[in-house]
Structure formats: C-alpha cells, structure tokens
Amino acid sequence: MKPLSMRTKIGYGLGDLASNFLFQLTVIYLLFFYTDILKISAISAGMIFLVARIWDAINDPMMGLVVDHTKSKHGKARVYLLYGSLPLAIATVLMFQVPGFSEGGRVAYALVTYMLWGMLYTLVNIPYSSLTASLTQDPQERTSLSSIRMIFMLIGVICVSVLVEPIVSSFEQSVAGYRVVAILFAILSFVFFQLCFLSTRVAKEDQGMEANAYSIKEVWPILLKNGPLFIIAITSLFGSMASFIRETAAIYFVNYNVGRSEMLPVFLGVVVISMVVGNILLPRITERFDKKGAYYIGTVIAVIGSLFFHFTPISNLTMIMVFAAFSSVGFAMVGTLGWSMVPDTVEYGEYKTGVRTEGIIYAVFSFSQKLATAVAGLLVATILETTDYVANAANQSPETLSGILSTLTIIPITLVLISAIAVHFYKIDRVFFKEIQEKLEMENRKQA
DSSP: OOOOOHHHHHHHHHHHHHHHHHHHIIIIIIHHIIIIISOOOHHHHHHHHHHHHHHHHHHHHHHHHHHHTOOOTTOTTHHHHHHHHHHHHHHHHHHTOOOSOOHHHHHHHHHHHHHHHHHHHHHHHHHHHHHHHHHOOOHHHHHHHHHHHHHHHHHHHHHHHHHHHHHHHTSSSHHHHHHHHHHHHHHHHHHHHHHHHHHOOOTTSSTTTTTTOOOGGGHHHHHHTOHHHHHHHHHHHHHHHHHHHHHHHHHHIIIIIIOOGGGHHHHHHHHHHHHHHHHHHHHHHHHHHHHHHHHHHHHHHHHHHHHHHHHSOTTOHHHHHHHHHHHHHHHHHHHHHHHHHHHHHHHHHHHHHSOOOHHHHHHHHHHHHHHHHHHHHHHHHHHHHHTTOOTTOSSOOHHHHHHHHHTTTHHHHHHHHHHHHHHTTOOOOHHHHHHHHHHHHHHHHHHO
C-alpha cells in the first residue's frame, strides 16, 4: 500500500487541532465556568452533561447514517468540514455567555447552548473521524496517522491549557475573559477545519456507494455483527473517562489543593507535553507489541504514575509534576490506541456484512467519547457536591480536597483498569486484519 504523504497526515492532524480547540475548552473549563462563573450548582451542571449525552444516543447514529448516504463533489465526509465548522464556531461563543437570567433561566440557557454545541460538534467531528478509515487501509499507517492526529490534539490541549487562564485573568471580570477566549478559539477552529478540508483527498471516499447503501432499519443488524466495534467502544469509554476526569478536575486541584491558580498552565502544560511524548513513542511500541500489547503497557504506566501521584505530599509540587507527567504518557497511549483500533472495525464490518459503514461506526465510537466526557463531568460534579464544595472559597474542607485528589488518581486508575480488561476481548490483531484485507480484496476482484 502506498504510504500517506506528510502533507495529508499534517492536514488531517489540523482537523483534530481545530476540533480540540473547542472540545478541550469544554472538557477543561466548562464545568468550572458553570459552577464559578455562570453560578449554577455543580449537580445541575452534571445533569446538563448527562441529558445532552442521552440526546446524543439518538443524534450520533443518525449523523453516521447521513454521512454514509451523503453524495457530494467534495466527498461524503469532507463536505461537513467545509460547511459545518462555522455554525460550530458560533455555538461555542454562545456557550460561554452569561445571560442576566434567574438561576433556573441560566440552567436552561446552559442546557440549550450545550446541546446545540454538541449537535454541531457531531455534525463536523463524525465525518472528520471517519476519514481515517478512508485515507488508508494499512494498520500501521493508521497507527501513525492516529499518533500524528493525537499530537495535534495535544497541541490543541496545550494551547487551551496555557492561554485560557492568562487571558481570563487579564480582564477585570472573568465573564469578559471567557467571552474573548471563546471567540479566539472559535475563529482558530474554523480556519484549521478549512485547512484540513483543503489538505485531504480520500482514495476510496465514494467507491461502491450504491452497493453499500443501507436503510435505517438495517443499522442495528449491521452493527450487531461487528463485535470488535462494541468492545473497542466500551474499552475507549472507560479509558477516555480516565483521561477526561483528570482534565476536568485539574483546575480544581490546582486552585484549591495546590492553592496556586497561576500554576494551572504549567501543570497542564507538563501533562500535555508528556502525552505528546507518549504519542511519539507509540508507533514503535505497537510495531513490536501490536495494539493490544501497547494498550496493556500504557495501562501499567498510567496506574503506576497515578499511585505515586496520589501518595505524594501536596507540599512536594515538583514530584507531583513528575508523577503527573509519567502517568500522562500511559493515559495518552491508551487514548490514542482507541482511535487507532476503531478504523480496523470498518473493514471487519465490511467483511462480516458486505457493507462499508464508516459513518455509523464512527458515530458509535463518537458517542462513547462524548458519553465519557459527560460521565467524567458528572463524576467530578457529584464529588464536589457530596463533599460540600464551595465555589470560589479559598479554603475548602479536607473532604473536598481529598475528593478532588481522588478524581486525578484513584478514580482514573479504576477506570483505566476496567478498560484494560475490556480490551482483552478485542480480537483484531495484525495477522487477523491481513486475512480480512485479503478476503475483501478477493471479493472486490470477483465483483469487478
């Protein structure tokens, strides 16, 4: 198979940079924005995340169906990058506004704007993600592409982590600071999505479109034959929850446990740079140990680093940074491998059913990712609520501080171990995938 050009890989990576300018803004700062800026209760914010994900259970598969049946001169996926990125940028700005409503009105505003943002994110991100399976069928190239994509994702995390706090702090009122932040990243996101559109060309974007057409009533019968998809969706649900809960809780940990809000960009920067290192190492590790073996290695690194993090005294900030960095290498490997494995389930599904369904497959996986963010936010919100967290209070109770620490250590450990148990049942290794490819090529030659 012809290797992908670096231009294509970087162009594809720019899409994840665009996506994560907005996604990480919600993961890292939205719960804090809701509780400390919009002034709604932590449990109300957690329920907003949960309600939005319930809707996504309907919305995401429908979007996958739409993608698989789209016909456009720009291809069935890239067209959504072209036309969907501007509405998504506008929705992001609306989400970080503080209207002069009652608390109930503010909760309703947060729910509506967050659900609108989620729908538009789905409109752009499912088609974007489905491009991985179309760009290449080489499993090692897919790992390379996913690693480059994740590096750009982490660049997005670094930008959001490092820039938001200084920008917000430069304003007398935090409300104005968050408004400017939202506008800035919305504009950048729109620009990079357009560059991604211009840089990617897909070899088998619309091949066999008529032959592979399927109706809505056939969605579940097709999906139920794709066991590896559900295994990797469950695996990634718990693995991503482990990472997202750390990102969501980081601002509370630095503000209240460490007591130095100005350290947030440094803390997040160290974490994200370590995740970049994990993604740089990953292709070599998967080449030697295959994807499942690499997943286990990432899990061990994440667990060991988190345990040392948990038992390090808060006064020893240097060692906390070291162990946060070490564990982040493992969490990055786990997160990237989920994205690397899911494209292989596209061929597996085609092999089992004769129908190629990138859109609906990535819709299922996308839902698992968004559910992970919702549950992570709900877990942090629940812990804050049950430990009597007081927004903006300089001194929190020992129970609150202990609860916040657990969201960066013990809970992620538990979640990533569950994900490692789940991945044990994933059966597509490089040998089996080669057999699938050979059988599909044989079938295609028969039909030619």
